[in-house]
Amino acid sequence: MAQAKTLTQSELDQVLRYASTKQYPERNRALILTSFYLGLRVAEIALLKRGDIVNEDGTIKNEIRLHASQTKGGHPRTVYIPEKLKPELERYLTTRHIKLPDIPFFHTDNRLGFTPNSLCVWFFGLYRGAGISGASSHSxxxxxxxxxxxxxxxxxxxxxxxxxxxxxxxxxxxxxxxxxxxxxxxxx
Missing domain, CATH: 1.10.10 (Arc Repressor Mutant, subunit A)
Incomplete structure (x- = not known):
């Protein structure tokens, strides 16, 4: 199986422009940049809870502590949130009305949260729609x-x-x- 395409900045910008034309543009941008700035696997993104990313006072944490149940290898790890991702996550949070720490961080159209498979399909459709060949949820x-x-x-x-x-x-x-x-x- 071929490896996922590594995108250039120009291709990432193209994907972000396309995503901004779709429903939930703030969510789309935050999802894409979470993938590109944190390097999380699609299942790790899908399993993120609000409390993993947001402090009790509503601010974005400096790091995410992934539990063993959230990772591929079953080994907990800490993921550091870069400063340039925080405003994107904050902007997305303004669109969320539920504030409970145990809800999925990223919402879907019909359900509260993505499954790893549905998020993989979402990324596939996003790259296809943006005209980026060879990209996948691992890109x-x-x-x-x-x-x-x-x-x-x-x-x-x-x-x-x-x-x-x-x-x-x-x-x-x-x-x-x-x-x-x-x-x-x-x-x-």
């Missing part, structure tokens, strides 16, 4: 890891961010691209 995760590698973040740190037990798995996520090769050659 945000691969794009984040590749982007951080491009910026010189070490593979050990990338493995922790991704929740991988092995750096060999993390290395498979990193796309060698022209920017990376140019930067490497400029080190000579």
């Amino acid at each position: 945000g995760r691969r794009t984040l890891i590749t982007s951080l590698a491009n910026k010189g973040v070490g593979v050990r740190v990338l493995a922790e961010i991704a929740g991988h037990r092995s750096i060999a798995v993390t290395q498979k996520y990193i796309d060698a691209n022209p920017e990376m090769m140019r930067n490497a050659m400029n080190l000579v």
Whole structure:
């Protein structure tokens, strides 16, 4: 099976523009950027609860503590929320009326929360509608890891961010691209 496409900034912008034309634009943007800025698996995104992300005073937390039941490998981990994601999550929260900590963070049209499968289908339809070929629900995760590698973040740190037990798995996520090769050659 082919790996999910790593998106360029231009392609991500294209997806965000398309998502803004659909129902629930604030939710769509927050969902997409959660994938691209946190690098979570689709099941981890679907299993997020309001209390995982929002403090009791309504502010966005600095980190998400994923429980073993929320992760693929059954190992709890901490995910740090970058400052540039917080305003997107805050904007989305203004559209939510229910404030209970145990409700799913992202809502659907018909139900309170996504299942991992329904969110995977949502991402597939989003990329297809935006005209991005080869992208999947894993594209945000691969794009984040590749982007951080491009910026010189070490593979050990990338493995922790991704929740991988092995750096060999993390290395498979990193796309060698022209920017990376140019930067490497400029080190000579």
